[in-house]
Amino acid sequence: MAEPAPLSGIEELRRAVKLFDKCNETWNRFYTTAQLLQLAAKHRESGTEIPPHRWTPRQCREALRGLVPKFDDAGNPIYSTPHEKFVPIAKK
Numbered sequence: 001m002a003e004p005a006p007l008s009g010i011e012e013l014r015r016a017v018k019l020f021d022k023c024n025e026t027w028n029r030f031y032t033t034a035q036l037l038q039l040a041a042k043h044r045e046s047g048t049e050i051p052p053h054r055w056t057p058r059q060c061r062e063a064l065r066g067l068v069p070k071f072d073d074a075g076n077p078i079y080s081t082p083h084e085k086f087v088p089i090a091k092k
Contacts, residue, residue: 007044016040023053035064042068050075 007015019040020028031039039052042063048071052060055077059069062080070078 012037012041015044019043019051020053022051027053039063042066046070 016037020036028036039060043052045068048069050069050071052063055063055069058079059077063069067080070080072078
């Protein structure tokens, strides 16, 4: 897929506002302004219609690390990093 053409600063802001107006407000408030702009940029790079608030928490973490979220034809996530292992808290 071809990389999208760069947007001007105001175009990027307008796109992000339009994107996140459709998201749950509680979800929006979980992230900082900088993180929302980064998620909007990764959404644009992904070329998907699936908005960030529909991504898994893991996909959001990967996007904030700079990875572009990917999906299969059915809309299921394809992760960019190896499975995150659960590490239980040691009991005292």
